[in-house]
Amino acid sequence: MKSFKPYCIGAKRSLGDINPADTYFKLKNKQAELQRLEELAVELDGLQNILYAEHQRKVLLVLQGLDTSGKDGTIRWVFSRTSPLGVRVAAFKAPSEIEKARDFLWRCHMVVPGTGELAVWNRSHYEDVLVPVVEGWIDAAETQRRYAHINNFERLLVETGTTVIKCMLHISKEEQKKRLQDRLDDPDKHWKFSIGDLHTRSQWDDYQRAYAAMLQATSTSHAPWYVIPADNKRHRNLMIAQLLNSRLRAMKLQMPSADPALKDVVID
Template sequence: MAAQRDDMMRGMDDTTAPPDLTELDLDDVVKAFRVDPGDDLDLSDHDTRATVGWDGDKEQGKAAALAANARLEALQELLYAEGKRRVLVVLQAMDTGGKDSTIRHVFDGVNPQGVKVASFKKPTEEELAHDYLWRAHAVVPADGQITVFNRSHYEDVLVVRVHDLVPEERWRKRYGHIRDFERLLADEGTTIVKIFLHISPEEQAERLQERLDNPEKHWKFATGDLAERKRWKDYIAAFEDALSETSTDHAPWYVIPADRKWYRNLVIANILVDVLEGLDMQWPPEEEGLDDVVIPLID
């Protein structure tokens, strides 16, 4: 994919798109998918196969996603060079929702020196010995970095609720904790973007079946996924409450239709490009006298 992107972008600067490239209407995307503070989210109102803001076809969408990816690569370099700002991307989804695939495609070609992925699995004994936000706070981005949470601190208002691991009074208080935690991060210079990859139960069934049918994907299949699938409605209710309670101006949630992987990648890459461009980043000042520097020859 990186070679394909480089071929397409060769001969262009980082801010220019090919003249025949259909553009995504990001205003329509944000209006349709961003969860505004105070919204009472109903995920049944969100079409998992929608292509809002896009008039092109699938192949054009893939090409536009590559162009956005190239722009994201350039902006990440600027973020790293400036070294003053931090970006946190939170990815949540149902099982098979496409978190790994999103990271792989959206950040393809981006310098791994400036991007880190933190995966949140079942808590370890050490993590359980601390408050539930401890493991998240330990891996938030440093200056100049983008950190992607593959699952996140939101597991503690999702899984714990669905499986009744803590009393309702306790997990409901966590919405406030999370809002305060993200307010702290934002106040200290972290830009937060939260993405919910929204797939249908039919799409999940197809993806699970694909893992069963393909021996090379058996490693991705766990029988526990089937047990979790039976709790689909419980998880949807948990996601609706979590997103409604914690989408804020400084840490917004976006409900991204994710049945069509190419559209998912296109939208997320463009949202991140827009966020980074809005930071008004600047290259560090150069040393004085560089015009007079001569590279010494080696005998």
């Protein structure tokens, strides 16, 4: 299996080293890609079922990326065969007045995965070291404090039984333009388009710098960042499915032992 190391942020790897148009899988055609994704989705369903039955550990998948990078599409395809019983999706939007009145991690604690659960965060606590930085709402000292808080928060999760998998969906400016235009051209996709998307796009370079700094500051040994090339939607989905399955397999999940009392049960 091809290593994910080239896509993992570290001392020798940064956002600028990764091409948004890169393809991790070298499959021969679209049909082969869809077939492989189906296989991975079915395997994920089985792994999630054992995680839920084992009821000892937790998994958190963080999906972070700019508009149109494909967070919704990733969830739709990667979890297309997974039972909803043990998977919970939380979408992080602009904080409410209630949330802004508390520390920035307050709303995150309420949606961390429970035992046996796989949680998916569509955007995340990382919004609070991206948007405020680009908009100039917090200074450099506060940004560094938030990085430290995030690293400690994730260490807490890991040390209490959570496997944290963080994926930044890396899209090019050219591909984002195509996808935004597609939303404008198709009436059935108008609901996906917001004028605010254009404001964010006008700050493209600022966001690239904010992402690069955030990735370097918060990719840790206990919760590393993976940058997922997102210009190709199928390869984006395939890569995240493969990564998630690999991490779940590495957990060596086990079905719980049967209750000895069951051997004497007779159903009339």
